[in-house]
Amino acid sequence: RKEVEQDPGPFNVPEGATVAFNCTYSNSASQSFFWYRQDCRKEPKLLMSVYSSGNEDGRFTAQLNRASQYISLLIRDSKLSDSATYLCVLSSGSARQLTFGSGTQLTVLP
């Protein structure tokens, strides 16, 4: 079983739509959780950290459920510029090594 599982998609949605991504993880000792964004042939960039209390950054809302080992990302009012691959990431270990999911591809259509 992979440490971090994501639906690979692709998700093709119209502009303005709301889209949700889910992620499950197996390492209960994971310390921190993130969503990273990766554009085609580019490096990953941090989108947002994820907290148990839930957190919001503009159109993006992230949620962590430690009991179910489940992480989610909600994007409201999708823009063309949101088209990318979204990576579910967790950190663990003494050096807070990152473990990445394989990513969910999103295409926002005009």
Place this chain on the structure above:
Amino acid sequence: NAGVTQTPKFRVLKTGQSMTLLCAQDMNHEYMYWYRQDPGMGLRLIHYSVGEGTTAKGEVPDGYNVSRLKKQNFLLGLESAAPSQTSVYFCASKSGDRADEQYFGPGTRLTVT
């Protein structure tokens, strides 16, 4: 600030050749990491370093060696390249053990024929 830079950007090697990938950061970060990313997969950790002169193995270290002689540089070596090492290699750094965000370089695309 250039952030994290990687050299070279692209490289084609023949099986059995050796090469060194250079990662440099100008943010005075303590921690540095090397990852590889294969098509349709997430990044996997090869080696990492928690400070100058220290290195440790990650998830997929076989076939690679690393060195951190200077705080700002982290080198990844392939002694005898194999086609299975065809991948995109990303370097990352972060400031310390309590810092969350890792900053990534633009990647090196390596093809081994």
